[in-house]
Amino acid sequence: MAKIGVEQSLTNVSEALRQRGHDVVELKQESDAKDCSFCVVSGLDSNVMGMQDTFTNASVILANGLSADEICQQVEEKLR
Template sequence: MKSVAVEQGLTPVKEYLQQQGCQVVDMTGERQQPGVCAVVITGSDKNIMGIQTVVNNVPVISADGLSPEDVYQRVKEYIH
């Protein structure tokens, strides 16, 4: 299964995704790790464009206002 990169500070989301069988990696913000199918960000940083340039055509999911379950549903859309 492809990995999901999760921004620091989203521990409940990270733990829920792992419980659902997702391979979760920490988002470093420097270079995209191979095999990552989506990136989950806190949404508190309004400069999403800067993040998207790092991600290179990988969907960016803002966790702002979403439960861990909601984030997982969005991630599933990109995994399948």
């Protein structure tokens, strides 16, 4: 299964992904996303300065407005 970085505040998403067999890493700093296939973020940390430093090539899933099951479905669809 995929290695997925999940923002600290999204514990329900982390649990749902673990239950489906994925390797979940808590994203505490940018370097935690280094070897991840996907990163799930809440979108609450807005980029007000418009800076775009890239720390990973992982696909980013914005969790805002999605349930944990919907996020899991997105991950599994992208893995196919």
